[in-house]
Amino acid sequence: MAKETNGFARLNHVGEEEVQADIWRCISGFTEMAVAKCAIELGISDFLETHQEPVPLNQLSSALSCSASSLHRILRFLTNRGIFKLVPIENGEMGYLQTPVARLLKRDGENSMAALVLLESSPVILAPWHYLSTRILSNENTGPFSAAHGKDVWEYAKTNPEHSKLINDALACHARWMLVEAFPWINGINFDLPHVASVAPPCHGVVHVEGYMFHSVPNAQAVFLMSVLHDWGDEECIQILKKCMEAIPKDTGKVIIVEAVLDEKIGKGKSLKDVGIMLDMIMMAHTTNGKERTAKEWAHILSAAGFSRHSILQIPAIEPVIVAYP
Ligand SMILES: C[S@@+](CC[C@H](N)C(=O)[O-])C[C@H]1O[C@@H](n2cnc3c(N)ncnc32)[C@H](O)[C@@H]1O
Numbered sequence: 105m106a107k108e109t110n111g112f113a114r115l116n117h118v119g120e121e122e123v124q125a126d127i128w129r130c131i132s133g134f135t136e137m138a139v140a141k142c143a144i145e146l147g148i149s150d151f152l153e154t155h156q157e158p159v160p161l162n163q164l165s166s167a168l169s170c171s172a173s174s175l176h177r178i179l180r181f182l183t184n185r186g187i188f189k190l191v192p193i194e195n196g197e198m199g200y201l202q203t204p205v206a207r208l209l210k211r212d213g214e215n216s217m218a219a220l221v222l223l224e225s226s227p228v229i230l231a232p233w234h235y236l237s238t239r240i241l242s243n244e245n246t247g248p249f250s251a252a253h254g255k256d257v258w259e260y261a262k263t264n265p266e267h268s269k270l271i272n273d274a275l276a277c278h279a280r281w282m283l284v285e286a287f288p289w290i291n292g293i294n295f296d297l298p299h300v301a302s303v304a305p306p307c308h309g310v311v312h313v314e315g316y317m318f319h320s321v322p323n324a325q326a327v328f329l330m331s332v333l334h335d336w337g338d339e340e341c342i343q344i345l346k347k348c349m350e351a352i353p354k355d356t357g358k359v360i361i362v363e364a365v366l367d368e369k370i371g372k373g374k375s376l377k378d379v380g381i382m383l384d385m386i387m388m389a390h391t392t393n394g395k396e397r398t399a400k401e402w403a404h405i406l407s408a409a410g411f412s413r414h415s416i417l418q419i420p421a422i423e424p425v426i427v428a429y430p
């Protein structure tokens with residue numbers, strides 16, 4: 105009986121610890137993003153990358169020209185989360201090392217995700233989160249971004265070139281692989297709003313075309329839409345998809361969509377699937393009607409736009425590839 109009571113008490117204790125840790129993750133959720141931003145600005149990963157050996161705190165703080173005690177606190181937080189590693193070196197000293205996640209926080213580099221962290225932690229993008237409940241409570245068609253800034257994200261970017269660059273750089277680090285590089289026989293068209301297409305850097309095999317996808321989409325054998333439809337509500341997506349359908353040959357054309365496909369079931373919150381659900385919250389905060397979709401929701405908008413069939417190809421990435429045929 106005593107053993108059982110003890111066992112029960114221990115279980116309760118463990119449960120309570122988890123509850124406390126979970127609530128503190130909620131309370132301080134912003135901290136991780138802010139500290140990651142700080143690490144990017146300091147260039148911690150860029151410096152560690154140039155050193156094969158673990159780097160002691162004093163060497164790191166003088167190389168980065170910052171206070172050793174503050175840097176120690178930043179690194180303690182990030183090391184505690186497994187983002188950096190602290191390992192013993194000679195003379196009983198300890199040194200910091202990169203991890204695969206830390207490498208993604210390099211300011212530059214092939215796989216850097218720093219631009220996405222800098223976008224998400226920018227004041228312009230943080231402000232709409234304060235208005236998240238308005239999107240759920242209000243019957244009006246005002247998203248949190250418009251509530252914070254008086255216009256939607258694309259109108260805002262039109263008149264704020266610095267913010268437009270933040271968005272373009274961030275999205276570029278998510279969509280780094282160029283189809284025209286992998287398949288050099290393809291002639292690509294990069295179609296975007298005038299303020300985006302007009303400043304796009306020259307790219308071999310690609311012409312930049314300015315336009316409005318709700319008016320028309322340039323004719324092509326295939327239309328490739330990545331991270332576009334989730335910015336819009338169902339009715340808007342159906343309009344865009346109808347314009348894509350008009351742009352491709354009826355018999356051989358296809359529309360290729362790279363976007364999250366959410367699971368109907370609730371998961372455990374630690375998998376790549378959870379990234380889709382997080383992205384759905386980002387869409388809720390940044391757009392007026394945008395959302396991530398389940399397979400059923402994709403089927404609905406694709407058939408409403410007139411596509412006869414589609415397939416969803418799972419690839420080892422956050423977003424699968426959806427191919428829709430007229
Ligand atoms: C989330 S970004 C994705 C960009 C790109 N596909 C990528 O993955 O990097 C959405 C893009 O849609 C563009 N966009 C928004 N409204 C548009 C419109 N009416 N016509 C054409 N492009 C538009 C934005 O300028 C932005 O570049």
Ligand SMILES: COc1ccc(-c2cc(=O)c3c(O)c(O)c(O)cc3o2)cc1
Pocket residue numbers: 220223224229275278331332335379383386390422
């Ligand atoms: C690594 O996996 C991913 C990272 C980022 C994104 C992503 C896609 C977007 O379209 C997008 C966006 O439109 C946006 O406004 C934003 O603030 C972030 C964002 O992130 C997808 C997958």
